Amino acid sequence: MSSSSSDEVDEALEVMVDQVVDNFIDSVIHPHPNKPTRRAYFERYRKQGHNQLWNDYFKENPTYPPEMFRRRFRMNKPLFLRIVERISNEVPYFQQIRNACGRNRLSALQKSTAAIRMLAY
Incomplete structure (x- = not known):
């Protein structure tokens, strides 16, 4: 070679x-800029969740008796509803708003229920 x-x-x-x-x-x-990708959309059924929560605990003849409500949330229902009303009026996080697509986010009742259940636990 x-x-x-x-x-x-x-x-x-x-x-x-x-x-x-x-x-x-x-x-x-x-x-190089990445190609824009679309994010997958998952339906959360927020309205159904709110209706189910309302039917289970807060309507005139709820699914669960008042004793079950008291055991789960460690307070009576009128006190719970006063707390929900007060924090939804005063704390912006607990107010129901629309997202960028125009869909409603979680209701004040759903957000408050989650927060109070964590505190009760």
Whole structure:
């Protein structure tokens, strides 16, 4: 094998390495924007959850008796409803708002129920 063919191989290898390094540096300095991807939408059935909560505990003839409510929340129902009303009027987090797609988020009753159940636990 002659030295000239060895020099040609070295030069070709050096050119390829330079290209790979240049491409890598370009990709780090000027990253290509990712293609926008759509996020998967999962229906949360928030309205059904609110209705179920209301039917289970707060309507005129609830599914669960007052004793069960007291055991779960460690307070009576009128006190619970006063707390929900007060925090929904005064704390912005507990107010029901619409998201960017125009769908209602969780109701004040759902948010308060979750928070009070955690405290009762």
